[in-house]
Amino acid sequence: MKTQRSYAVEVEDLTVAYDAKPVLWDIDLKIPKGKLMAVVGPNGAGKTTLIKAMLGLLKPVTGAVRFLDGDSDVRTLKNRIGYVPQSGSVDWDFPATVLDVVLMGCYGKLGWIRRPRKADVELSRQMLAKVGMEEYSSRQISQLSGGQQQRVFLARALAQEAEVYFMDEPFKGVDAQTERAIVTLLKELKEQEKTVVVVHHDLQTVPDYFDWVTLINLRVVASGPVEEVFHEENLKKTYHSSGTLLRSVG
Amino acid sequence: MAPQLEIQIIAVIVAVACALPGTFLVLRKMSMMSDSITHTILLGIVLAFFVTHDLSSPFLILGAALMGVVTVWLTELLSRTRLLAEDAAIGVVFPLLFSIAIILITRYAGSVHLDTDSVLLGELAFAPFDRMIVGGVDIGAKAIYTTGVLLLINLAVITLFFKELKLATFDSMLAAVVGFSPALVHYGLMTLVSLTTVGAFQAVGSVLVVAFMIGPPVTAYLLTDDLKRMLLLSGAIGAVNGVLGYQLAALLDVSIAGSMAVVTGLVFLLVFIFAPHRGLISALRRRSNQKIEFAKATLLFHLSNHENSEEEAAEAGVDTIQVHLRWTPEFTAKIMRSLEREGNIRLLDGLARLTDEGRQTSIRNYNTLFSR
Numbered sequence A: 001m002k003t004q005r006s007y008a009v010e011v012e013d014l015t016v017a018y019d020a021k022p023v024l025w026d027i028d029l030k031i032p033k034g035k036l037m038a039v040v041g042p043n044g045a046g047k048t049t050l051i052k053a054m055l056g057l058l059k060p061v062t063g064a065v066r067f068l069d070g071d072s073d074v075r076t077l078k079n080r081i082g083y084v085p086q087s088g089s090v091d092w093d094f095p096a097t098v099l100d101v102v103l104m105g106c107y108g109k110l111g112w113i114r115r116p117r118k119a120d121v122e123l124s125r126q127m128l129a130k131v132g133m134e135e136y137s138s139r140q141i142s143q144l145s146g147g148q149q150q151r152v153f154l155a156r157a158l159a160q161e162a163e164v165y166f167m168d169e170p171f172k173g174v175d176a177q178t179e180r181a182i183v184t185l186l187k188e189l190k191e192q193e194k195t196v197v198v199v200h201h202d203l204q205t206v207p208d209y210f211d212w213v214t215l216i217n218l219r220v221v222a223s224g225p226v227e228e229v230f231h232e233e234n235l236k237k238t239y240h241s242s243g244t245l246l247r248s249v250g
Numbered sequence B: 001m002a003p004q005l006e007i008q009i010i011a012v013i014v015a016v017a018c019a020l021p022g023t024f025l026v027l028r029k030m031s032m033m034s035d036s037i038t039h040t041i042l043l044g045i046v047l048a049f050f051v052t053h054d055l056s057s058p059f060l061i062l063g064a065a066l067m068g069v070v071t072v073w074l075t076e077l078l079s080r081t082r083l084l085a086e087d088a089a090i091g092v093v094f095p096l097l098f099s100i101a102i103i104l105i106t107r108y109a110g111s112v113h114l115d116t117d118s119v120l121l122g123e124l125a126f127a128p129f130d131r132m133i134v135g136g137v138d139i140g141a142k143a144i145y146t147t148g149v150l151l152l153i154n155l156a157v158i159t160l161f162f163k164e165l166k167l168a169t170f171d172s173m174l175a176a177v178v179g180f181s182p183a184l185v186h187y188g189l190m191t192l193v194s195l196t197t198v199g200a201f202q203a204v205g206s207v208l209v210v211a212f213m214i215g216p217p218v219t220a221y222l223l224t225d226d227l228k229r230m231l232l233l234s235g236a237i238g239a240v241n242g243v244l245g246y247q248l249a250a251l252l253d254v255s256i257a258g259s260m261a262v263v264t265g266l267v268f269l270l271v272f273i274f275a276p277h278r279g280l281i282s283a284l285r286r287r288s289n290q291k292i293e294f295a296k297a298t299l300l301f302h303l304s305n306h307e308n309s310e311e312e313a314a315e316a317g318v319d320t321i322q323v324h325l326r327w328t329p330e331f332t333a334k335i336m337r338s339l340e341r342e343g344n345i346r347l348l349d350g351l352a353r354l355t356d357e358g359r360q361t362s363i364r365n366y367n368t369l370f371s372r
Helices: A047-052 A096-108 A120-128 A146-158 A176-191 A203-209 A232-239 B003-027 B032-053 B058-078 B086-108 B116-121 B124-129 B140-161 B162-170 B172-177 B182-204 B206-219 B229-254 B256-274 B280-305 B321-325 B329-341 B356-368
Strands: A009-020 A021-032 A038-041 A062-067 A081-084 A163-166 A195-199 A211-215 A218-224 B131-134 B137-141 B345-348 B351-354
Touching: A009 A195, A009 B137, A021 A047, A021 A195, A021 A218, A038 A047, A038 A176, A038 A203, A038 B182, A047 A163, A047 A195, A047 B329, A081 B280, A096 A120, A096 B162, A096 B182, A120 A146, A120 B345, A146 A176, A176 A195, A176 A203, A176 B058, A203 B256, A211 A232, A211 B032, A218 A232, A218 B356, B003 B116, B003 B124, B003 B137, B003 B140, B003 B172, B003 B182, B003 B206, B003 B229, B032 B058, B032 B086, B032 B162, B032 B182, B032 B206, B058 B086, B086 B140, B086 B356, B124 B182, B124 B256, B140 B162, B140 B182, B162 B172, B162 B182, B172 B182, B182 B206, B206 B229, B206 B256, B229 B256, B229 B321, B280 B321, B280 B329, B280 B345, B280 B351, B280 B356, B329 B345, B351 B356
Parallel strands: A038 A195, A038 A211, A081 A163, A163 A195
Antiparallel strands: A009 A021, A009 A062, A211 A218, B131 B137, B345 B351
């Protein structure tokens, strides 16, 4: 039997609702450490809500989320949780450079009042280099393309040096170069035994990019290793569709 | 010190003190909230006065600052119900609280010097009459010291919590995830705004407080891409507006606060029109360039679509292209001249033909436009 410590995130009986309309209904989910997990489901299935609820950004009606060693409060774990929001969730006309934004990844470790130091700037530059954006460090963020914005957010998450990462649709609207950069990073994070939870919309790439998958639509339809649960039948249950959703599943 | 100089010093101090929290109000898209707070704090002052019966009691400042926070809280409570928008919520809360204050003053405090006109417009001209006396020695206008303390508080808070304010303003969700409560930062900033308003409006009136809080930051926003520079520039612009406004008032013998607010508006307008990158002129020029670039790309794409087709003679005919694209002959000629000069097309036998380079450019254009 697995002990509790082998899970990065445990979600128990989680219900989130807007008024009387549930967005997530009685979700139970265990994400083992070191997995690259895709969260897949149709529009409005509650994928973003699930991530926000796991991060404590939304107050659930029922249930709880536990991280790593059974700690339930995301705030005491602030240095161990990395977050990549949808790039459309911030104002890109904010007066800041690329480096400024990546540096924000170090803020959690610094805590209140303390300023970023040379080492933080150095780390941020390294992370920018990892996403192929080192020459953009002093670029104003409003001048970035969608893919570049996404890579800046990734670099910022890397600068958090977290153990569990949550990414909300990082592949949405990005160019091929950015997509490759993200995939390389995901593999690298896996090699470092980090856990990564990614809201994903492209079913075709799930088997290539991820080793764990959760299919949700209001409730959890299936969750487990991609080769075991990512098949036509579960997808039909998730998407309530009779057509073929996959060209081929390995 | 000459009263003229003192008035200008007070104006500069207040302008800088207002610009600091104002910068964050502007970036948080909460400019209208400052309008609301500057008026509703009057209710806080009146209520605190009823308790203390002393116009110089420090509790008046406390009451006012509290009322500022209450204003923000009430407004957000209303807009969070999603039954009305935030601007509508401001439109309800602000007149309600302000009017209660006015009624209370006229009904119960008529004999006290709580004059609504001076609240709105301020009496900067009278500020030098109220002296700061220490040990029997006159060390300058009292307002210099009260607003000076205010400026120091704002400087200290914004320097200390710069990182937190920056993160919570840019990405409140990440702030929450890494342990900086966005609500705490938000209400902290609102307390600062309320305190600033209380400290400043006695000297300059609430209308000028709004002008100083919002005008210089939006002006600076058009000039810089860096938050620290935006803060510094806002302060500098506010100070210049204050001094220029005073000079204008002295020249025309009109309201000092009014002149400063007018100068603030005019300086914004000038920057809005002439700012190097974000100004109106540069935006219009950029748009017109974009239009030409896009027309060139469209014409190349059109030519490559119809290349070697039966209708090429009509679609690519030097004299017929404009009919197909519904362009004016002048515009078409201009675009073709420009493309020919760049070596993208060649005009031959009355036909516009793509060169190899033109074909490559068109493919490149297509790929950059449609790369996901």
